[in-house]
Amino acid sequence: MKIGRLYKKLEKFFSKGKKDEEKREDLLNALDEKIASMKEKMKKSEDSNKKEELKKEIEALIEIKDKIVKE
Amino acid sequence: MLKGSVYPLFLLAIAYILFSSNDAKIIIAGIAIFLIGMTFMEDGFKLFSGGMLERVLEKSTQTLPRAIATGFLSTSIAQSSSLISIVIISFLSAELITLSGAIGVIFGSNIGTTTTAWIVSSFGVKIDIAYYAMPMIIFGSIFSFHENKSYRGLGGVLIGLGFVFLGIGYMKDGFEALKSGLDLAQYAMEGYLGVLVYVLLGGIATVIIQSSSATMALIITALATNQIEYFNALELAIGANIGTTVTAIIGSLTSNANGKRLAVAHFIFNIVTGAFAIVFLFYLADLVEFIALKISIADDDYAMKLALFHTIFNIIGVLLVSPFTGRLVIYLQGLFNKEPKDINRAKYLDKVVVEVPEAAIMALKKEIENLYENAIEVLSHALSLHRHTFMGLDEDKIVTVVEKSVQKIDTNIDEFYEKKIKSLYGDIIHYATVSQENMTPLDKNKIYSLKLASRDIVEAIKDAKELQKNINRYMKGKNKFIKDEYNYLRVEIAKTLDSIYQIQKNGDDFEVLAKIKVLESNIDKLDIIKNGRIDKLIRNGDIDSKMATSLINDSFFALEISKNIVHVAKLLWIKDTEIQALGEVR
Known part of the structure; x- marks a missing residue:
């Protein structure tokens, strides 16, 4: 039993790291966090040019996110 | 390193020794196998670590103590100061680390190399290490055919370790056999003449073998088989430390300005450390006795005491030289100004x-x-x-x-x-x-x-x-x-x-x-x-x-x-x- 567990641990250590699916999930989560923080930043900003700039950038990130989800 | 007519002469000398003495042949074969093992270990470790070593070295040299600790740990683990030197010179040339950080790593690396002496003295000469070498080589070979890079790397490390142990085994057998015909201990020399002769011998041996670790393994096995006196072994170890800088200086001649700076820093460190160890040899030997008693090293375990001496004098070297790192950096920057390169050519890139x-x-x-x-x-x-x-x-x-x-x-x-x-x-x-x-x-x-x-x-x-x-x-x-x-x-x-x-x-x-x-x-x-x-x-x-x-x-x-x-x-x-x-x- 112990040997089996040890073997699994070794297998995990030597495996190529995260699977593609996990990586995709991590990336989407990070993207979501960034979008949320940028929205927050936009809300707080009093500069209308800056707000417009952030709005465009948020839209660009949302577009990327949607495309990843659709793939 | 040996060029022109010297190289054939060197080969002839080796051939003469091999054919004239069967025991010497076994010892030299042991050194050769040991060196092959070190190469396997270095390559295997590079593959196994998958760039981790480089990432650690890049991020852990911000302060001098950190750089020294990083140099010590990485060399102890990788068991190769030459690998660490190559990485450090590259990073320095790419301006990923500072000269002061790089010098710190080299200082730490000097302490790290002393772990080889501990491995040889604690395992190599005490148990029939060749017995364990075979399974290591066999499993290492099996792993080295694995499709996964980490397994292949582990395979390389195991093969390397196996060969290192096998090499030690051969050296030990060679010295045991040699003892029945020729007792090298009769050439033991006392006093400061002995110090100078044996330091010189240790240096020459390292220049020829091109590896202070292999020289240390040779000294420890010779000491363990009573072929040399304990004090002469200490002197040989000091010589090996100095000899390794000669190798580094010669290697740096074809390197860039950063490579030369580090080689000179290494040289200065080892010369200062060596000079200190020679002058205070007998006091250091007393210190070894004192610490050996505290950490329960047996009174007649001279191989372990030699490993302890090797570590102590390198640590003292770091303590002596590191306070002057800032001055050393200024001196080295002045000594090797970056070659006035064509400003329209690559600034950061070169073969190093x-x-x-x-x-x-x-x-x-x-x-x-x-x-x-x-x-x-x-x-x-x-x-x-x-x-x-x-x-x-x-x-x-x-x-x-x-x-x-x-x-x-x-x-x-x-x-x-x-x-x-x-x-x-x-x-x-x-x-x-x-x-x-x-x-x-x-x-x-x-x-x-x-x-x-x-x-x-x-x-x-x-x-x-x-x-x-x-x-x-x-x-x-x-x-x-x-x-x-x-x-x-x-x-x-x-x-x-x-x-x-x-x-x-x-x-x-x-x-x-x-x-x-x-x-x-x-x-x-x-x-x-x-x-x-x-x-x-x-x-x-x-x-x-x-x-x-x-x-x-x-x-x-x-x-x-x-x-x-x-x-x-x-x-x-x-x-x-x-x-x-x-x-x-x-």
Whole structure:
């Protein structure tokens, strides 16, 4: 039993790291966090040019996110 | 190292010893097997660690104590000070670490190498280590055929360790057998004459064997089989430490300025340490006795005491020399000024840097950033602008600057390209290709991206040359409409250059990505056919057909310039490859 567990641990250590699916999930989560923080930043900003700039950038990130989800 | 007529003489001498003494043959075979083992271990560790060693060395040299600790740990684990030296010289050349940090690592590495003596004295000479060597070599060989890189690396380490143990076994057997015919201990020498003779012998042995670890293994096995006296063994160990610097100095002759600086730092360290150890040898021996008693090393275990002595005098060396690191840095920087290189050639790249993938990638990136800076200068001039006049301004102000800057700037782009771009671009492509040889597929991909980035920069310059001709021509003309159109192209390119300038200062990959995506959507406005502006201008008779064709071509050049530099920004300033790949999603 112990040997089996040890073997699994070794297998995990030597495996190529995260699977593609996990990586995709991590990336989407990070993207979501960034979008949320940028929205927050936009809300707080009093500069209308800056707000417009952030709005465009948020839209660009949302577009990327949607495309990843659709793939 | 042995060149010309010396090398055949060396081979003849070895052959003579091999045929005249069977016991010496076994000892020399032991050294050879030990050295092969060290090579296997080094290569296996590189494969097994998968770049982790490089990442640790890059990030852990900010302060001198940290650098010393990193040098000690990495050498103890990798069991190779030469591997650490190669990585450190590459990082230093790529300006990833400071000279002071690199010197700290070399100091620590000196303490790290003493762990070999502990391994040999605690396992090598006490148990029948050759018995364990065989299973290691067998399992190592099995692992080395595995498809997974980490298993292959582990295989290399096991084979290496197996050979190291086997080599020690052979050395031990050789000395045991030699003892029955010839007792080397009868040549023991006491007093300071003995010190000098044995220090010299240790140094010469290390220069010949090219490995202080192998010399230490030889000394320990000779000591364990009572072939040499304990004090003479201590002197030989001091000699081995000094001998290793001779090897490093000779190796650095073909290296760059950084390699030479580190070799001299290493030399100074070992000479100071060696001199101290020689002068205070008997006091150090007493200190060893004292500590040996405290850590329960048996009174007659001279092999372990030798390992302890080796560690103590290297630690004392670090304590003696490290307070002067700052002065050493200044001295070494003055001693080896960076060769006055052609300023239009690669600044960060050379054959030392490309040996280590991480350093090669970073150096290439810096070099391409340098190429980009040159390109920005010429692109701005092609637009009749000086970059310092518009970069960092608000969009409205950029428009004003562009409208006011109507004076042609006499920059011959062909000449500029030949003088400032071509050689640098050539160096980048050359070193990028050379560095790829031992890289992982992921690193090769990064190199590919960097090659693309440099090609895009060069393409942008070539397109700017075409654009420059008509900007100069129509800015002087009387037609307001065509002038406005060319001003529009100038403003849009200037805005893109400015946005990328802002991007360079941003550390967040997602924010850079978002800005690049917005830029990409703006760039499309430059296509004068797509946006219908050209139709309007022709229909209203604002411009003639010759102007129209020029404008169509030039708007395309402006579009291409902008696309290329935005693509460069994506490849250079989004660090995470996964996020960089998102930039290609269309």
